[in-house]
Amino acid sequence: MSSFADFQNEIYLAGLSGAVPGLPMTAAGLERRAREVLDPAAYAYVAGSASAERTAAENVSAFDRHRLLPRMWRGASNPGARDLSVEVLGTRLAAPVLTAPIGVLGLLHERGETVVAEVTRELGIGMVLSTAASSTIEEAGAAAGAWWYQLYWPGDHELARSFVDRAVKAGARALVVTADTPGIGWRPRDLELGHLPFLRGEGLANYLSDPVFRAKLATAPEESEEALRMAVLTWIGLFGNHTLRPADIAKLREWTDLPIAVKGVLHPDDARAVVDAGADAVVVSNHGGRQVDGAIAALDALPAIVATVGDRADVLFDSGIRTGSDVMVALALGAKAVLYGRPWAYALGVAGRDGVRHALRLLLADFDATMGLSGCATVAALDRTLLSSKR
Numbered sequence: 213m214s215s216f217a218d219f220q221n222e223i224y225l226a227g228l229s230g231a232v233p234g235l236p237m238t239a240a241g242l243e244r245r246a247r248e249v250l251d252p253a254a255y256a257y258v259a260g261s262a263s264a265e266r267t268a269a270e271n272v273s274a275f276d277r278h279r280l281l282p283r284m285w286r287g288a289s290n291p292g293a294r295d296l297s298v299e300v301l302g303t304r305l306a307a308p309v310l311t312a313p314i315g316v317l318g319l320l321h322e323r324g325e326t327v328v329a330e331v332t333r334e335l336g337i338g339m340v341l342s343t344a345a346s347s348t349i350e351e352a353g354a355a356a357g358a359w360w361y362q363l364y365w366p367g368d369h370e371l372a373r374s375f376v377d378r379a380v381k382a383g384a385r386a387l388v389v390t391a392d393t394p395g396i397g398w399r400p401r402d403l404e405l406g407h408l409p410f411l412r413g414e415g416l417a418n419y420l421s422d423p424v425f426r427a428k429l430a431t432a433p434e435e436s437e438e439a440l441r442m443a444v445l446t447w448i449g450l451f452g453n454h455t456l457r458p459a460d461i462a463k464l465r466e467w468t469d470l471p472i473a474v475k476g477v478l479h480p481d482d483a484r485a486v487v488d489a490g491a492d493a494v495v496v497s498n499h500g501g502r503q504v505d506g507a508i509a510a511l512d513a514l515p516a517i518v519a520t521v522g523d524r525a526d527v528l529f530d531s532g533i534r535t536g537s538d539v540m541v542a543l544a545l546g547a548k549a550v551l552y553g554r555p556w557a558y559a560l561g562v563a564g565r566d567g568v569r570h571a572l573r574l575l576l577a578d579f580d581a582t583m584g585l586s587g588c589a590t591v592a593a594l595d596r597t598l599l600s601s602k603r
């Protein structure tokens with residue numbers, strides 16, 4: 213039985229005594245509130261995308277080309293009849309939603325990753341923990357329920373292996389290798405503020421705590437500002453990996469038995485190459501439009517990738533999910549689960565733990581209620597027959 217939609221009853225009941233939610237009830241509202249209250253550099257870091265931000269906008273508007281065709285008489289509107297749970301890459305989730313890996317959450321909250329870990333655990337959904345986190349793999353992993361580790365494969369295989377070993381030891385249930393970020397996209401909002409958090413030592417917790425990384429430093433980074441500067445320079449030399457190839461997925465396969473997903477794939481041939489190399493899943497994503505402006509909307513890339521590798525690998529999706537019906541459309545087009553990004557990050561900055569909980573419950577309740585009203589008692593009911601799509 214699914215109870216996410218109870219959020220609605222909770223709010224209306226509280227409304228009888230005059231209480232209203234202190235936080236906006238839409239993703240757009242959360243973004244507006246974040247713009248009003250966050251430090252401008254933190255807001256720009258989350259909101260910013262590449263160049264003219266056309267792809268970021270297109271990620272959202274692509275959902276307008278699809279409409280649901282709700283069905284009646286299926287008994288799905290009764291919450292007791294609904295079960296939104298799924299198993300993806302061996303991980304059981306109460307709904308087909310994981311928080312997307314978002315780096316440097318310390319910009320938004322001092323316990324950013326831990327808070328997201330705790331809330332996703334409470335709600336029974338997944339969390340994908342970023343390599344570029346402000347907390348270590350071990351700290352965040354200890355607080356999380358079902359979590360996967362996102363690997364920015366550094367330009368040093370020994371360091372990559374160390375990250376993977378740490379994630380396995382800390383209890384990650386799958387690995388997500390991000391393919392679309394051999395370097396950082398051209399992001400005018402951050403450029404205007406001259407703000408790249410990593411250069412200030414932010415978002416480097418996993419590097420600074422890593423024995424392989426630390427062995428490359430003459431002085432421990434905590435010893436002085438100069439030592440931290442040297443560590444940052446070392447990070448600069450290691451972050452970008454221009455040699456990552458599908459063959460590295462085969463190498464990763466030898467390092468661990470955990471399921472492997474490759475994130476940031478838009479072309480079916482790229483998806484095929486990594487699945488041929490041993491990946492269990494691909495995440496169709498353009499990084500929220502933060503890398504290549506002018507790239508196609510991630511949603512528009514989804515059907516062809518499902519058609520190409522969907523019989524051999526799980527296809528997941530992110531970039532542009534803002535509502536419950538967006539989750540339904542992505543799943544109806546063949547995604548097994550979605551990664552949810554910016555809205556909860558804004559909410560983290562606005563209201564910490566309560567904010568993340570609010571933002572995630574909001575999406576899940578919208579998804580749950582809309583599933584029920586569309587005649588879908590389980591995610592298995594989501595297929596193309598539920599869509600009326602136009603191009």
Ligand code: FNR
Binds near residue numbers: 499552555
């Ligand atoms: C990201 N994303 C990201 N992806 C990744 O693999 N590792 C990371 O560390 C980050 N960091 C990150 C920071 C911020 C501030 C944002 C907004 C995004 C990309 C993220 O996982 C996901 O692909 C996008 O957020 C999806 O786009 P929307 O739906 O959030 O717009």
